[in-house]
Amino acid sequence: MNDAHLLHVTKLRRVLAHAFEHVPYYQDLGVVPPTTGAEILGTLESITPVNKLDIQSDWERFLSTTTAPDSLVIERTSGSTGIPMTCAKTLEERARIMLNTWRWRQAWSPTITGDTIASFHVERSLVVRPQEPGVRGIRDNVMFLSPFDLSDAAVDSLVDAMMYQGVQSIFAWTSVLERIAITLQNAPEKKSALKFQFIENLGEALSRSQRDDIERVLGCRIADHYGCREIYSIARECRGGGRLHVASDNAYVEIFNGDQKLRCGEEGEIVLTSLNQFAMPFIRYRLGDLGKINVDKCSCGNTNPTIEVSGARKSDYLIGPQRRVSVVFLNWQIGQLVRAGYDIVQFRVVQTAIDKFDATFAYRGEHRDQLAETFSRSLREQLGETVVVRCVFVDYLPPLPSGKSPSFVNKHSPT
Numbered sequence: 001m002n003d004a005h006l007l008h009v010t011k012l013r014r015v016l017a018h019a020f021e022h023v024p025y026y027q028d029l030g031v032v033p034p035t036t037g038a039e040i041l042g043t044l045e046s047i048t049p050v051n052k053l054d055i056q057s058d059w060e061r062f063l064s065t066t067t068a069p070d071s072l073v074i075e076r077t078s079g080s081t082g083i084p085m086t087c088a089k090t091l092e093e094r095a096r097i098m099l100n101t102w103r104w105r106q107a108w109s110p111t112i113t114g115d116t117i118a119s120f121h122v123e124r125s126l127v128v129r130p131q132e133p134g135v136r137g138i139r140d141n142v143m144f145l146s147p148f149d150l151s152d153a154a155v156d157s158l159v160d161a162m163m164y165q166g167v168q169s170i171f172a173w174t175s176v177l178e179r180i181a182i183t184l185q186n187a188p189e190k191k192s193a194l195k196f197q198f199i200e201n202l203g204e205a206l207s208r209s210q211r212d213d214i215e216r217v218l219g220c221r222i223a224d225h226y227g228c229r230e231i232y233s234i235a236r237e238c239r240g241g242g243r244l245h246v247a248s249d250n251a252y253v254e255i256f257n258g259d260q261k262l263r264c265g266e267e268g269e270i271v272l273t274s275l276n277q278f279a280m281p282f283i284r285y286r287l288g289d290l291g292k293i294n295v296d297k298c299s300c301g302n303t304n305p306t307i308e309v310s311g312a313r314k315s316d317y318l319i320g321p322q323r324r325v326s327v328v329f330l331n332w333q334i335g336q337l338v339r340a341g342y343d344i345v346q347f348r349v350v351q352t353a354i355d356k357f358d359a360t361f362a363y364r365g366e367h368r369d370q371l372a373e374t375f376s377r378s379l380r381e382q383l384g385e386t387v388v389v390r391c392v393f394v395d396y397l398p399p400l401p402s403g404k405s406p407s408f409v410n411k412h413s414p415t
């Protein structure tokens with residue numbers, strides 16, 4: 001058993017013991033908390049995995065009774081599934097998870113903490129600088145940028161802002177990196193002015209050809225960071241071997257087919273247990289992505305298992321009459337509606353023409369007209385005033401014939 005694995009088991013035992021004592025959903029399972037490392041995996045395997053709908057329908061019972069509600073930071077996500085998920089962490093938990101991510105970034109780029117960084121960020125609470133549209137604010141050496149408007153002119157002004165600030169590193173989604181690369185490809189003088197040290201992909205799927213195209217233009221390798229809003233880091237790419245190693249400091253990863261746990265090398269649904277969260281522990285949580293775990297040796301020397309993800313959130317765009325917007329916007333906007341009190345269980349948006357969108361909500365709450373109007377207005381504001389959004393409300397939103405439940409489907413695909 002190596003040191004990384006021992007740390008893993010120690011953390012897992014602490015999380016399970018806390019959940020069985022202080023989190024009502026797990027208290028009610030009546031499981032005796034494990035006391036030894038040898039018992040821990042057996043105890044974990046006695047717990048039935050939960051999905052997003054299980055948690056959303058019983059949310060407060062997944063919160064620890066020992067955490068004061070006012071110390072919780074609430075975040076919302078829809079991931080790749082179109083099921084809004086509300087998660088809670090304390091600031092201390094967030095800091096603990098991020099510390100390990102910064103260590104990984106330093107392994108890629110030793111100077112990263114002193115670099116000027118362009119961090120693409122969905123939160124609007126940051127300062128908006130009206131003279132630089134899209135730039136949300138600057139804190140220390142980090143410039144926060146909006147990932148929403150990815151039209152040519154908007155990306156051009158983001159690139160200008162990065163040049164002005166002397167940005168050396170970028171944290172962004174594939175969709176954003178792709179648009180930056182296209183802009184720089186068409187502007188050789190800007191391309192030669194920007195020298196990147198580190199580029200992190202924040203979790204959208206990254207195909208081989210997308211990676212090759214972006215790396216060629218930006219002149220820097222992409223460090224892939226597979227994660228989710230629920231627990232942050234799941235796996236981080238190693239510089240030496242170019243593979244995604246499970247972030248054993250933060251996540252215990254299992255693969256399932258239905259209720260059946262699969263072995264290494266078999267592809268199935270990714271199921272996570274968080275190792276640093278006590279306020280709202282995620283234990284055997286079905287993320288909704290597909291992948292497989294490998295335990296063969298990686299040339300980098302890191303002995304943590306590696307993961308291949310095949311069904312993560314795809315990078316995509318909503319392209320309207322006036323603007324091109326990352327699909328990151330859509331998931332954020334649904335989160336805002338949930339925050340405003342609309343109890344959306346599931347959603348899917350289908351673009352059928354450049355100015356026509358069909359939105360289906362699994363929603364049983366009241367005020368449907370207001371929900372439809374608020375959502376439609378947000379798409380018109382982002383994509384153009386002529387956009388027409390047809391909203392439909394259902395009890396349940398079945399998967400597509402492919403078996404997948406994407407939150408956005410583009411049936412228009414303009415050239």
Ligand SMILES: [Zn+2]
Binds near residue numbers: 239241245298299302
């Ligand atoms: Zn490796």
